[in-house]
Amino acid sequence: MLLTLTATATVDLPDATDLGYLLHKHPDRVQVFELTVGTATVLYPESTPARCTVALILDVDPIELARSKFRRGSDGFALGQYVNDRPYAGSSMLAVALSRVFKSALAGVCKTHPDLAETVMPLHVTIPAMPARGGADLPGRLFEPLGWDVTAEPLPLDETISQWGDADYVRLELSGTATLSAALRHLYVLLPVLDDVKHYWVGEEEADKLVRMAGEWLVDHPETGLIASRYLAHRRELVASVVDRLAEEAAVPGDEVPASNASLAQLRQDAVLTTLEDLGVARVVDLGCGEGRLLREMLARPAFTRIVGVDVSDSALRRAERRLGIDELPDRQRDRIALLQSSATYRDARLRGFDAVVLMEVVEHVDEPRLPALVRSVFGDMRPRVVLVTTPNAEYNVLYPNLAPGAFRHPDHRFEYTRTQFESWASEIAATHGYDPTFTGIGENDETHGAPTQMAVFTRKEGS
Template identity: 50%
Template sequence: MLLTITTTREPADDLGFLLHKHPARFQSYDLAFGRARVFYPEVGPDRCSACLMVDVDPVGLVRGKGGGEGLLGQYVNDRPYAASSLMSVAMAEVFRTAMRGRCDARPGLAETPMPLSARIDVLPVRGGEPFLRSVFEPLGYAIEATRHPLDPTFPDWGESRYFSVEISAETTLARLLTQLYVLIPVFDDAKHYFVGEAEMEKLLARGVGWLDSHPQRDEIARRYLRHRPSLYREALARLAPETPAIAEDVEEPSARVEEAVESSMSLNDQRLGSVLGVLRGAGASRVLDLGCGEGRLLRLLLKEPQFREIVGVDVSVRALEAASDRLHLDRLPENQAARIKLLHGSLTYRDRRLEGFDAAACVEVVEHLDPPRLAAFERAVFEFARPATVVLTTPNREYNVTWENVGPDRLRHSDHRFEWTRAEFLAWAEAVASRFGYSARFLAVGPEDPTLGPPTQMGVFARGR
């Protein structure tokens, strides 16, 4: 399996910084099913290419129960040669930092769109070239696809389902890699490992900003989740704008009012899935949920073994009681109960209990603060608590015109003290990042209007070293 990534943005050899792989080195990585190698066939100021080559051990794959069906099919199949979920796993292992959009050596480069192309030899496509184009073209990619015959010496046998595919666009490397990571198994319509709830969360996290509005969204989700009906339905409920939100068992009245505005698109589910994906991708182990409310994010975090210590903080005692009920803290097994703690506290005062964590989430909280208290919040979180990663979401005021019961002149909820436009949030976030030694990147959450932007805007702050 071979994936080749090329850029012509000068200096093109900056691709090495973006991929975190030195162009002068031939690098090798052990995988559960074989070995991945990275090398650069061409390096220059005006053009640079990097190759990811994956060598699959068929016997090792069978030991991992990832072979084909039947005894013979376990050993005789296309897995060593055709791009599949094995390639996606290799990408996630080898290009993990690049997929997160980090480039410490060239600040800002990871967020800069540039001319990029990716060539895959060979890609199995169930659905042929029409499906191939229907997936890539709405994402803005130009496509060159060559279909291979079943056997060149016997042309009457017809065409195979295998293509050599090259896609190109002006985009960021993280976006290109993330979309390939999701879509390669979709074209193959198969995965070599068990698909469960974790895969659904992975799809929702990797699909932030593009999958929810994709015309092939349903088919992508169906194939990615290997036609698991329950997972597919839940994924669509969290992706599809027209799917009503599922009522929860415990809610504060203020939460119900705000979600009534957004329920038509299950926006809260999309927000939480996006935040969870960022926290997971940051490699966090000790996590804060600042303004945890009734504990919806806490419940998702508790399901992930990656998060060894989880702390929810809220100024409302009633919200903490509701969170305790939602999480069934009094009935959790001892090992689970030891992972999670609820704290009563304010986000505008220094609290030494919150220091030293890997990451903090602040989901739809900042807009509830009085503007004069923002400076205190900034210091409490970014100067004193100072987690390595901060994920913050807040409404995009520009999007409010799409809701009849809100409109352009009202805030989304009566308890909101303000709501930022995209430009206002960008200015605030970049100023905070600069003042406290963080870098900031921005993600869209929910269906993105070409003029108004998304309903929710997310800032991801990474602490500098």
Template identity: 50%
Template sequence: MFLSLATTHRPATDLGYLLMKHPDRVHEFELAFGRAFVLFPQSDEARCEAALVLDIDPVGLVRGHGASDGPLDHYVNDRPYAASSFLSVAINRAFRSAMAGSSRERPDLAATAIPLEITVTPLRVRGSETLVRQLFEPLGWRVDLDVVAGRAGPSAYATLRLSGTLTLADALNHLYVLIPVLDTDKHYWIGEDEVDKLIAKGGAWLHGHPAREIIATRYLKRRRGLVRAALARLAPEEAEEETGAGRPAAQPGREERLEAPLRLHDVRLDAVAGALAASGASVVADLGCGEGRLLMRLVKMRQFRTIIGLDASSASLQRASERLGLEQATGPRAERVVLLHGALTYRDDRWHGAEAVALVEVIEHLDPDRLPALEEVVFGAAKPRTVIVTTPNADHNVLFDGLRAGAFRHPDHRFEWSRAEMQAWAGRIGEQYGYAAVHSGLGEAHPEFGAPSQMVVFTR
């Protein structure tokens, strides 16, 4: 897949300063799913063009994902070749400073609208040319769409050309949000952090976009709770009218809203960090590390020689890397903190040497029929000396205002266990894999319903 950015602003070579890329070099970036290259096919005062090219490893995309419905269905697809969320991730990786509107050498120009020509090809368009125009034209773009011919007529793939006079930051943020909107098939798990990402990249222009509901719906893969939360933040006054007088509009992160007054997530992470320290381990792993909040605590604890973070979301890993400062000279040593892209339901020797591992609010996101696979990987194959698991205490849910009976705290939870169910599960793990289990509550305990969260420390 290919993205071209060109300008005729004089001198056009200023584009290199805006992108923080030297036109005489080829710039290479490692991604979780392959490599990205930035090069300049043309660079003179009259016109300068930068190209972002992705080289995606199709085998690497599915390595470790287990059996499929057919022998080739995971391998024979358009993901390595058509512009999609992979390209959005690469744009953010290669042009992060430009997306933020910053430039050391040309700060005034970064805030100035300049003539831009953009080409994206091949782009999968799940919709009509009318949809493409509906998305880009209100933002000031002139749109030209060349649909690739197929054997039986027009295909779902096209070359998109945009031209207009905008700031480079606005242009890149438009692409970052709208390319996945046209494709609708993000390569990573969609969670509440995607609402934050949509607001961060699109909030400046999306709140006034006539198609904002379409954009939010397709960007968030039709997850209704997340879409409502995004729209409430984009247009809070309209959300308040729609929900009725005196009835609060939907806000993002139901689980965070419920638990925030208790500072439960901080309590949880502090308890897990303390349990990892008490285990005496020097090599530890956070399985399902997300954006690295637990890892941030662990890097401050000198007893840990190696700290591993594993997650199925490459976007979360990228944000964890930024949070930890892994690419900065002042960040932790590369050999001390290792971030891995992978799934917990498949064996992975890269982290199996960890002496202690943590699964913080992870198991409840798995379908119950997938939980045995995680058990076998963690307790059967890796066999760390210590395993720490936290999960919500469903008994406590009756105390949360606004949480209806039987509902889960998070829209992606597949189950939430009572204390008795957690104890039964831990007992079975102990018998099957040879671990002793110690239970504790996290947060202030209610005399009848217990603490809001529960933790089990398994040792062998």
């Protein structure tokens, strides 16, 4: 697969061959790099003061490709690992090659010529064969909001049989003015989105990488949801975490986000842990534990002597197991924790007799008609001494400038309560099942709209 990038001289860039300094690759040399997916070659087809072009050629190793289901993609038929487009068309492999071969340029670092890293220059990018799964207009929808002029010429399925029509591939050309770092970041994020296949495991690190690489422009992009979903391999919990983090940054009134504005997800977790410790609980069920972020923090605190993570998703539990490194834990630590597949809306005798049950950002993912079943399961059957529930505060949503009026913070949310609705719902549960509720906000508090997250702490009454 091939990608070319051309810089043209301007007043700010009088010598286009300075592109070599930015890329840390000399125009007079051909350089070869061994990657896990094959071999990357960098060369300059043209190099003059007026115009300089660098070419990245990725030669994919078909044997290595066939060994990994992630690297071969999801082709949907028996011979997919042997017959596919991976060696020929742009993909996440090309994005990874960009990041490995042009690492410093991607980061915006040029030690020998630091001013060049901030120079905005005319750039032209060409990829002769790029998947566009979603239509030939998809490249325009992705790149044009970032300031690129886009040409996406559909490629025929078979040049000799015109009636077969076009394939899901285009010849992609991008023209625009940007810093080299910004251009490479756009490519790094959006090439896998066009392809909609990741050739490697997608975990929480990829969510962090997406925010780091695209956070400054993704929040305002009209295709934010599509980009996050495809980049993160349609992992809903990772997409939700990215959407939350982007929304948190956009939600703070004023032009800037204070440096002390911690992640709302982290603030929620800290609030839950602090409350559990203050109440002196030792045996805890994390209901809807996902990939185990809260479980990991509890495992690091000796006060929690028995920890159970519960989720309806078997794949989420497997990821939690890897995150926690359960197989490598000492026996004493391993005896403290268990992972169980179960549902919050069904009674499960294994979850009885615990000090506390945590539902952190869970209830809003349950269809409202199923909420009474969740309440019966948690408050009637499990009946712990303490129940902690956190959920978004719908009133705060108006402070998210990129959230449409009436929209939820995440497409998987079935509802979002206002503070009054949440307190009414929780108070009715408490009165029915013999608990005392208290309410608090988590995150930056707005005088009118409250905090972004609301938490209810249910403490069972003595004798109940």
